Amino acid sequence: MKSQIAYLVLNRMAAALVTLLVVSFTIFFATAMLPGDVAEVLLGQAATPEAVAGLRTAMHLDEPAILRFLRWIGGLATGDLGTSYANAIPVAKLIGGRLANTLKLAAVTAVVSVPVALGLGILAAVLRGTLFDRVVTALTIGVISVPEFMIATSAVLLFSVYLKWLPALSFANEVQSLGQLLRVFVMPVLTLSFVISAQMIRMTRAAVVEALDKPYAEMALLKGASRTRVVLRHALPNALGPIVNAVALSLSYLLGGVIIVETIFNYPGIAKLMVDAVSTRDLPLIQTCAMIFCLGYLLLITIADIVAIVSNPRLR
Amino acid sequence: MAATLRSRLRLGYALNPVGVVGFCIVAFWAVMALAAPLIAPHPVGEIVDFDYFGPMTREFWLGTDYLGRDMLSRILMGARYTVGISLAAVALACFTGVTLGMTAAVTGGWFDTVLSRFLDALNSIPSKLFGLVVVAGIGSSIPVLIATLAVIYTPGAYRFARALAVNVNTMDFVTVARVRGEGTGHIIGSEILPNIIGPVLADLGLRFVFVVLLLSGLSFLGLGVQPPDADWGAMVRENIGGLPFGAPAVVVPSLAIASLTISVNMLIDNLPRRIRDRSA
Numbered sequence: 001m002k003s004q005i006a007y008l009v010l011n012r013m014a015a016a017l018v019t020l021l022v023v024s025f026t027i028f029f030a031t032a033m034l035p036g037d038v039a040e041v042l043l044g045q046a047a048t049p050e051a052v053a054g055l056r057t058a059m060h061l062d063e064p065a066i067l068r069f070l071r072w073i074g075g076l077a078t079g080d081l082g083t084s085y086a087n088a089i090p091v092a093k094l095i096g097g098r099l100a101n102t103l104k105l106a107a108v109t110a111v112v113s114v115p116v117a118l119g120l121g122i123l124a125a126v127l128r129g130t131l132f133d134r135v136v137t138a139l140t141i142g143v144i145s146v147p148e149f150m151i152a153t154s155a156v157l158l159f160s161v162y163l164k165w166l167p168a169l170s171f172a173n174e175v176q177s178l179g180q181l182l183r184v185f186v187m188p189v190l191t192l193s194f195v196i197s198a199q200m201i202r203m204t205r206a207a208v209v210e211a212l213d214k215p216y217a218e219m220a221l222l223k224g225a226s227r228t229r230v231v232l233r234h235a236l237p238n239a240l241g242p243i244v245n246a247v248a249l250s251l252s253y254l255l256g257g258v259i260i261v262e263t264i265f266n267y268p269g270i271a272k273l274m275v276d277a278v279s280t281r282d283l284p285l286i287q288t289c290a291m292i293f294c295l296g297y298l299l300l301i302t303i304a305d306i307v308a309i310v311s312n313p314r315l316r
Numbered sequence: 317m318a319a320t321l322r323s324r325l326r327l328g329y330a331l332n333p334v335g336v337v338g339f340c341i342v343a344f345w346a347v348m349a350l351a352a353p354l355i356a357p358h359p360v361g362e363i364v365d366f367d368y369f370g371p372m373t374r375e376f377w378l379g380t381d382y383l384g385r386d387m388l389s390r391i392l393m394g395a396r397y398t399v400g401i402s403l404a405a406v407a408l409a410c411f412t413g414v415t416l417g418m419t420a421a422v423t424g425g426w427f428d429t430v431l432s433r434f435l436d437a438l439n440s441i442p443s444k445l446f447g448l449v450v451v452a453g454i455g456s457s458i459p460v461l462i463a464t465l466a467v468i469y470t471p472g473a474y475r476f477a478r479a480l481a482v483n484v485n486t487m488d489f490v491t492v493a494r495v496r497g498e499g500t501g502h503i504i505g506s507e508i509l510p511n512i513i514g515p516v517l518a519d520l521g522l523r524f525v526f527v528v529l530l531l532s533g534l535s536f537l538g539l540g541v542q543p544p545d546a547d548w549g550a551m552v553r554e555n556i557g558g559l560p561f562g563a564p565a566v567v568v569p570s571l572a573i574a575s576l577t578i579s580v581n582m583l584i585d586n587l588p589r590r591i592r593d594r595s596a
Contacts, residue, residue, distance in 0.1 A: 019440050022434065023437060026441065030446075030453045031452060032453070141578075141581060145581050147529050147533055147574075149533065150573065153552065153556075153567075153570060161562050256533075259448070259537070260536065263537055264556075297440065301440060
């Protein structure tokens with residue numbers, strides 16, 4: 001039976017690789033559809049026919065799209081991310097520090113929200129039908145059906161306008177002390193935590209509720225085990241797979257949230273870099289950022305799938 | 317005939333109070349979007365107040381924005397963009413997705429496999445990122461927005477419809493139709509669609525919420541509806557400067573989006589089981 005798991009996992013990883021290829025293809029062609037000539041746009045006022053022709057050759061723009069795609073993907077695979085159109089700095093250099101900032105934000109958010117969300121989700125499942133459960137469920141549905149920027153603006157209104165506890169904007173590069181670090185991180189982390197916790201609470205609750213509905217949970221209750229014991233010893237170990245799956249899936253919501261949050265709080269991360277690149281139409285930068293995001297997303301959902309496969313006792 | 321009539325009557329009666337509230341709010345915004353030019357108290361683009369980020373007053377019910385324009389009129393006109401674009405996109409996405417999904421389920425074979433794999437791959441691009449990339453490539457205009465949003469939400473509709481259609485496809489009456497020599501078009505339209513239309517419409521409602529959220533998000537980033545037009549997301553963006561004063565110009569558009577999305581959710585969640593369930 002072990003080989004069956006290995007087969008499924010390998011199959012899933014191969015599917016992820018194929019997906020990555022399709023995704024990179026889509027990203028490349030979505031950005032290559034730019035109307036107007038890139039060389040002309042870049043040169044602006046200095047676009048004499050000779051200069052345009054020279055730049056076109058230098059940028060390989062006169063080659064067929066499929067060749068350019070292969071060249072681009074080959075460059076990505078060997079670590080050559082190209083050069084930014086806007087300021088002629090290698091993309092890798094632009095992205096380096098920014099990526100670290102975003103990962104820091106994501107890590108802090110995950111550390112804060114995962115335990116809280118799991119706790120709330122399990123508690124809501126155990127207290128199913130009570131006022132607490134209904135309040136949590138209503139709140140999570142509310143958070144899910146509201147745009148991320150509304151959560152961010154509400155947080156700013158509450159904590160900096162009415163309560164005056166925190167500054168409205170944050171800059172991660174001006175951090176000297178721990179206090180300052182906290183002030184910079186609190187608002188973005190708070191917003192992002194809300195966004196991903198809502199999903200995580202819902203999925204955790206569903207997983208635990210399902211486990212508690214199984215006959216073995218009822219059996220344990222009937223033989224006289226306490227409610228706590230039923231939940232911790234009987235239900236939770238069986239719900240663990242779905243819960244880890246839920247955590248990985250929820251973390252993938254970080255990607256959508258981080259784009260809005262970095263913009264609104266002026267956080268110097270990779271998402272802000274990408275949004276800025278869109279307004280200057282800096283294609284190499286956009287393509288690389290998009291690939292990084294897709295890679296992260298794909299990684300998380302593949303992990304979620306693999307966990308679901310491995311934790312399925314029927315395959316063991 | 318009698319059976320369909322009865323089920324249609326039940327549909328009207330079985331909505332519980334929460335569902336009714338949801339339905340009323342959705343209907344309210346639909347009417348506002350349609351009647352906006354008739355009821356807007358001031359022209360949308362006109363600067364009517366000398367003060368900017370004005371508070372709520374008797375003349376300007378929802379305050380004024382960063383240029384001193386009347387927020388109530390702008391919200392009413394913004395409803396047209398938010399509701400209109402989202403509706404067009406979701407209709408297009410569901411039409412394409414459901415048609416392809418049913419065709420894949422009926423045809424099977426390599427068509428089904430290739431299409432499913434391709435759409436799954438498309439689905440694994442985060443939606444906001446996809447929007448960003450397309451806008452970066454082609455620029456933003458209303459037709460581009462509708463098409464992009466439709467492409468982003470087609471895979472989801474496809475998956476949903478295919479899963480439903482695969483079940484119906486195994487039923488005897490479909491086999492009978494096939495033996496009778498009916499073409500794929502007939503099987504899809506007359507045998508399968510009537511049996512999955514309820515859940516498909518409920519799914520369309522939920523997808524509409526996602527589209528509204530994504531459109532607002534893109535507009536908030538300045539990549540959606542372009543000035544001088546503004547949907548609700550773009551209004552939050554242009555008035556974000558009023559946030560430190562707690563101006564109604566920032567708060568009201570967000571509340572409008574929230575009221576729309578939450579009420580659609582309330583409506584769909586409380587639809588009679590008969591319509592919503594997969595087995596219906």
